[in-house]
Amino acid sequence: MHVLVLGSGQLARMMSLAGAPLNIEISAFDVNSKNVVHPLTQAVIGHGLEQAIEKADVITAEFEHIPHDVLAVCERSGKFLPSTDSIKAGGDRRLEKALLDNAGVRNAKYTVINTREDFDTAIAHVGIPMVLKSALGGYDGKGQWRLKNAEDAEKIWPEMAECIAASNNQAIVAEEFVPFDREVSLVGARSKNGEVAVYPLAENVHVNGVLSLSTAIDAPELQEQAKEMFAAVANSLDYVGVLALEFFDVQGTLLVNEIAPRVHNSGHWTQQGAETCQFENHLRAVCGMPLGSTNLVRETSMINILGEDSLPESLLAMEGCHIHWYGKEKRPGRKMGHINVTADYHGELVRKLCELAEVLDPVAFPAVQEVAKQFKS
Ligand code: AMP
Secondary structure (H helix, E strand, O other): OEEEEEOOOHHHHHHHHHHHHHOOEEEEEOOOOOEEEOOOOOOEEEEOHHHHHHHOOEEEEOOOOOOHHHHHHHHHHOOEOOOHHHHHHHHEHHHHHHHHHHOOOOEOOEEEEOOHHHHHHHHHHOOOOEEEEEOEOOOOOOOEEEEOOHHHHHHHHHHHHHHHHHOOOOOEEEEEOOOOOEEEEEEEEEOOOOOEEEOOOEEEEEEOOEEEEEEEOOOHHHHHHHHHHHHHHHHHOOOOEEEEEEEEEEOOEEEEEEEEOOOOHHHOOHHHHEOOOHHHHHHHHHOOOOOOOOOEOOEEEEEEEEOOOOOOOHHHHOOOEEEEEOOOOOOOOOEEEEEEEEEOOHHHHHHHHHHHHHHOOOOOOHHHHHHHHHHHO
């Protein structure tokens, strides 16, 4: 099988690594350079999307911000999965919110802002405090504002107006501020025949809007809620592939924050912690193969490596510590790789995270330091 992935970042890279044992070959389309590249080496292996589409058995995507003309060509080939509508919904908060509402899935109250009058309507309808998010192009907390009191509306409006005017079809989604206890996510897969398999929930710690630490958790009641919401969203899209739902946990009730129609950073722990990793399951689904077991095999945490391109070698000697580099050039804050840490039981996992906190840079790995601090207090 030959799968063409739209996007040539770390997710295509990890799909390639997971696909090899099943004889699934991956090539990646870099939407910026418009080259077809090898997902591991980034070497150019083809020019032009049309030719790559022709050669592929299946086309899928590793991110949602894909130019719509590229999606249209892929759609016409009849080879694209999950579906171009799913990708578009993941890349536009207006479509995403409408999708959640139509699927009957709980999410934060919202309105859409195009004009200054809409902003007033949002303040009346959604209330303060409020979170404002650009409808298009926002990720990892980018393109967001917080409104904590009505007087600040005048202060932030010029920036919001500029954002709306900067690109065609842009708007702002105003959302009620959710006083959540924690953030969790559910990654799962839906096959061509509608079978759904979800992984255990992951608890996620974000720092400055970027995922820092993700730990698989055992929370049966939340898991049940999350699975139901996952199935509602996936079935409503007739989804095929891996899908991620990010939630706010508000005193045991889950609200969807956002969806990602693809393999997800909070599912990287499955590489060491689950029977079948998310990358393999995505490929199995889109290639029409049976899904692999999503059972947890070991307690696992994933730590993102942000803006660093080296780590103490001693980490490799630590039992259960697995480093995954993405082969990217170093830039401040950039996702450069991740560490999966596994253990036989939860206490041991926490002990290992404390051990890591001793050797990892506290600025680059704040969430691990926090775990260690809490454990010691
Ligand atoms: P997002 O880009 O929507 O994932 O938002 C980035 C982060 O901002 C989330 O992971 C939350 O920590 C926070 N956040 C987003 N929306 C809300 C909300 N409605 N209420 C409270 N916090 C939020």
